[in-house]
Each structure stands twice: as C-alpha cells, then as structure tokens.
Amino acid sequence: MPKSKFERDRYLAIIESMAEGVLLISHKHRIVLANRSAGELMSWISPLKGSRIEDVFSSSALPGRIDKVFATGRTEELKITSYRSSTGDEAVMKGKGREKSYRISITLLEGKYAVMTITDETMMARMAVVRQDFVSNVSHELKTPLTAITGFAETLIDEDLGREEIRSFARIILKNSLHMQRIISDLLLLTSLDRTEIAHSMESTTDTRIFSEVRAYTQFRAEAGNIATEYEAEGFTLECSESLIVQALVNLVVNAISYSPQGRTVRITSSRKGEMAEFRVADKGYGISEEDLPRIFERFYRVDKARSRESGGTGLGLSIVRHIAIIHKGTIKAESRLGEGSVFTLSIPLR
Ligand SMILES: Nc1ncnc2c1ncn2[C@@H]1O[C@H](COP(=O)(O)OP(=O)(O)O)[C@@H](O)[C@H]1O
Ligand SMILES: [Mg+2]
Numbered sequence: 001m002p003k004s005k006f007e008r009d010r011y012l013a014i015i016e017s018m019a020e021g022v023l024l025i026s027h028k029h030r031i032v033l034a035n036r037s038a039g040e041l042m043s044w045i046s047p048l049k050g051s052r053i054e055d056v057f058s059s060s061a062l063p064g065r066i067d068k069v070f071a072t073g074r075t076e077e078l079k080i081t082s083y084r085s086s087t088g089d090e091a092v093m094k095g096k097g098r099e100k101s102y103r104i105s106i107t108l109l110e111g112k113y114a115v116m117t118i119t120d121e122t123m124m125a126r127m128a129v130v131r132q133d134f135v136s137n138v139s140h141e142l143k144t145p146l147t148a149i150t151g152f153a154e155t156l157i158d159e160d161l162g163r164e165e166i167r168s169f170a171r172i173i174l175k176n177s178l179h180m181q182r183i184i185s186d187l188l189l190l191t192s193l194d195r196t197e198i199a200h201s202m203e204s205t206t207d208t209r210i211f212s213e214v215r216a217y218t219q220f221r222a223e224a225g226n227i228a229t230e231y232e233a234e235g236f237t238l239e240c241s242e243s244l245i246v247q248a249l250v251n252l253v254v255n256a257i258s259y260s261p262q263g264r265t266v267r268i269t270s271s272r273k274g275e276m277a278e279f280r281v282a283d284k285g286y287g288i289s290e291e292d293l294p295r296i297f298e299r300f301y302r303v304d305k306a307r308s309r310e311s312g313g314t315g316l317g318l319s320i321v322r323h324i325a326i327i328h329k330g331t332i333k334a335e336s337r338l339g340e341g342s343v344f345t346l347s348i349p350l351r
Pocket of ligand 2: 251254255313314315317318
C-alpha cells in the first residue's frame, strides 16, 4: 500500500477511474471497497461497500474460489454469466432478457484482502455468437447451389444424354454458379463496408447523375419484368460516395421490380429535406407483413425464399443498403403494407 496520503489518494483515483470493476474483499467475503465501474457493470443500485459477495453474486462457484485465493495466495480466474441485482431479480431478466458474461480475476493483496477485477465480456460473447451464426448461414447459402452443381455435373459425366439435355443441364450449372458468384461478391462488399478503417471517398455529385446511373443498371430488369419506372429528381448537388449510393438505390429498385407483379409501376424520387438528401423508392407490389418488416435488413433474411431466389437475390441486398446508409451517417426506413406495396426511404446528409 502507498505510504503518504497524497500517494494513497492518487491510487484510489486511478482505481475509481478504471473501466474494469474492482472490489476489495475481506476474508469474510465482505466488500471493503468498490469502484464506480463495479457498481455500473452490475447495475447495482445500493452501495456495494459493506455487502457480502454472496448477496451480490448468484454464482455458487465464487465464494469457494475466494477462499482458495486466501488459502493458496494464487490468482484465480473464472467466468460467470449472471448476477443478482439489489432488487433480488436476476439481472438476466432486466438486461432485455439477455445474459451478461463477466470475466473475474481474484488476487491476494498483502495476505489480508482479495482484489477482484470484473470485466464485462457480454459484447464479446454476443459477437462470437453473431459470427458463428454468420458462418453457418454463409455455409448453408453456398451449399444449396453447390449441391445442384455437383449433382448435374455428375449426371453429365455418368449418363448418355442427348444434345438438348446436355445444354439444359449446363444451363442449370451456370445459373447456380452465377448465384454463388453473387453471394460471394455481396459478402465481399459487405465486409469492405464493415471495415471502418477503409475511408470511402466522398465526392460532389447530383441526384440527376445518380438516377441516370441507377436507371442504366436496372432498366433491363424492369423491362424484363414488365415494370414501368418513373424517375423524378429534384436536381441538387450532394457530397457522397456516388458509387455506393448508386449501389444502394440499385438494390432498392431491383427489389421493387422483383417483388411486384407484372404491369406495376415503380417510382424513384429525390428531394431535399433540410440538411438531408432523401431518396425514395416506392412500389405497388406484394408488400411486407408487419412482423417481417423489422427483420428484412438482417443478413440472409427473406420473407419468401423461393421468390427471392427466382429474382436472383442473395438475401444480402438490404443489409448492404443499411451499411451504406450508416457509412454516410444517414438512415434507411421501410414502410409497407401487405398486398399494397412498399416505400423505402434513404436519407443522407447533403454534405
Ligand atoms: N420492395 C419490396 N417489396 C416486398 N418485399 C421486399 C421488398 N424489398 C425487400 N423485400 C423482402 O425483403 C427480403 C430481403 O431483401 P434483400 O436483402 O434485398 O434480399 P433479396 O436478395 O432476397 O432480395 C426479400 O427477400 C423480400 O422478402
Ligand atoms: Mg434484393
């Protein structure tokens, strides 16, 4: 322990300012000292100081490990996933129904106290789950077309087929290969959008220019689907990554075309709203139900898998749009009514 009062105050100030929770514990498991983070990490309302460890943590392993530190003098490490709050509820219930994960390290201090440091690993644990889900989704999405490719290639090799059959099987192989290619290029784009260290170059452009690009990329699809498109640009300049905004609008327009029955119209408009540029893509198509609507921006989420695959979709289009909005410090909003149509609004700052 530091000798002078000045030194002691400085040490206490350092401990107080740490992001990790720090508790000083007596051999009777009573908390002698607690920093601010300790209380915050555990959403503990009443003072931690004076409470017993058993009252604060529901972990049955913890008291034994503290005793072990006092007995052996060796540091103990453990992970716990829940705690009891001062109201007696499991905090698991309070934290939006999700568990919290902590890493705890206990060290002996001068033979008299145990110092416990608490690190919140909830975010890391959740990210690990998200990553695992993502990998398993990607594998699944690639496996479907790959199975078709393998199957038809085997048939081409093993069977004596007529010219027409050979061609039609080769066409299926090509279609599925192209689908895999689209998934992979969408994934690469998503990854590059995810990487914050990549600076996307912002340039001056106009809504009119953006629309003519979007139209060039999507018009053949509109014609193939017998969908009329109406573009109405207000005519203003804005600072953005032009290629990314074009990409986002292409994804929205392709969706509007894909999820509308033949003969309908898609309207694409732009306008200034204060400091923001607002792009709207409105269709009179199938629409999206209230329960699906909040989920359509998730990776690989589709309302109707068969319809999505038919349109050449990868299930990543809207999550790419969302990322592009975030990169521009903007927003993307979806409104829809089943059977009536949908409106997607992309808003980004003008500069
Ligand atoms: N304009 C729209 N009208 C109806 N449903 C839509 C529209 N846009 C998107 N969706 C729904 O949201 C899902 C996710 O869209 P997206 O991420 O672009 O993937 P996909 O590759 O399937 O088009 C689509 O599969 C579709 O079910
Ligand atoms: Mg799409």
